[in-house]
Amino acid sequence: MLLLEKGNRILQEVVAAILLREADEKPSACDVKLCDFDDVSYQVVVDAADLTTLIVSMNLPCYEQIADKGGKVAFETAFEGLFIEAANGYHCTVKINVDDYKEEAKAEELVGKLATMKSIVVGGTFQHFFNACIGGEEIKQFSFELRGDTTLYFCPRGDSLIVVFGVDFVEDVDKVVGKVFLQELQNCKAGRSPPCNWSIDPPLEVKAFGVTENPGILGYISFALQKSHMQNNAAEAIHVLQTFRSFLQYHIKMSKSYWHSRMRARSLSLLKVLNRAKVEDPNAAKNKKTASGKRFGPK
Numbered sequence: 001m002l003l004l005e006k007g008n009r010i011l012q013e014v015v016a017a018i019l020l021r022e023a024d025e026k027p028s029a030c031d032v033k034l035c036d037f038d039d040v041s042y043q044v045v046v047d048a049a050d051l052t053t054l055i056v057s058m059n060l061p062c063y064e065q066i067a068d069k070g071g072k073v074a075f076e077t078a079f080e081g082l083f084i085e086a087a088n089g090y091h092c093t094v095k096i097n098v099d100d101y102k103e104e105a106k107a108e109e110l111v112g113k114l115a116t117m118k119s120i121v122v123g124g125t126f127q128h129f130f131n132a133c134i135g136g137e138e139i140k141q142f143s144f145e146l147r148g149d150t151t152l153y154f155c156p157r158g159d160s161l162i163v164v165f166g167v168d169f170v171e172d173v174d175k176v177v178g179k180v181f182l183q184e185l186q187n188c189k190a191g192r193s194p195p196c197n198w199s200i201d202p203p204l205e206v207k208a209f210g211v212t213e214n215p216g217i218l219g220y221i222s223f224a225l226q227k228s229h230m231q232n233n234a235a236e237a238i239h240v241l242q243t244f245r246s247f248l249q250y251h252i253k254m255s256k257s258y259w260h261s262r263m264r265a266r267s268l269s270l271l272k273v274l275n276r277a278k279v280e281d282p283n284a285a286k287n288k289k290t291a292s293g294k295r296f297g298p299k
Helices: 009-019 063-069 071-078 104-115 117-134 172-187 227-231 234-242 244-276
Strands: 030-035 041-046 053-059 092-097 142-147 150-157 160-167 196-199 219-225
Touching: 009 030, 009 041, 009 053, 009 104, 053 117, 063 071, 063 117, 063 142, 071 117, 092 117, 104 117, 117 142, 117 150, 117 160, 117 227, 117 234, 160 244, 172 196, 172 219, 172 244, 227 234, 234 244
Parallel strands: none
Antiparallel strands: 030 041, 041 053, 053 092, 142 150, 150 160, 160 219, 196 219
């Protein structure tokens, strides 16, 4: 299985074209709008009237739910001195003076941050709960909609944290494949990874949110993180968990693509067999050969 990248590759390329240009080259005016997984959208603007100013904005549907749970703090910490009041229709906006990033290493660092803007904000919520559990703080349970078909539940248990995904898919085929994938994931034990559990019915942790019956979704998968996961491997744990839904969708699509390629290959091989086949006319007279090779039969 492949883990997805943290950032948006297209956003990274657009921003890199502006910041990592030649020293004597001026940035071109642009107004680019991009879409990401989880219904996230971006806007990259360089105004023709001021080619030295780059403005990057992000619309994150779940931002208002997680802003007070570490999302806002994470964004302002990562882009200290650069963030401004969000542009109309967006939740996070960064304003950059292009001339301040002529040094290549400094520009590359900023490009990496901008490409992972969503990861930084959503990851801030995970870090918020990680810090609380590690520090032994009492913190209430929390849930938010990661995307329209996925709800994320945080259930602190002393120095451990249970993260539950309420997962669903729009397409029926995706539901069938996703269910098989999640069942196999439950049975897969790899190294020191946190144990996971898959069930169609809501687990006990989710019942604390008032969810006592399955509301018609595919099911729930939960990950039990211990203090070692949140302290020693926090960055990796946050990356894997926050991209889990996209990771799941990616592998379902790749599986379907593989099956289709196998079916197409099989169909081509059968067509070749049919094309090589020759049908004999049952009414045609048959010539026979003798041992010496002479033919004889009806004339």
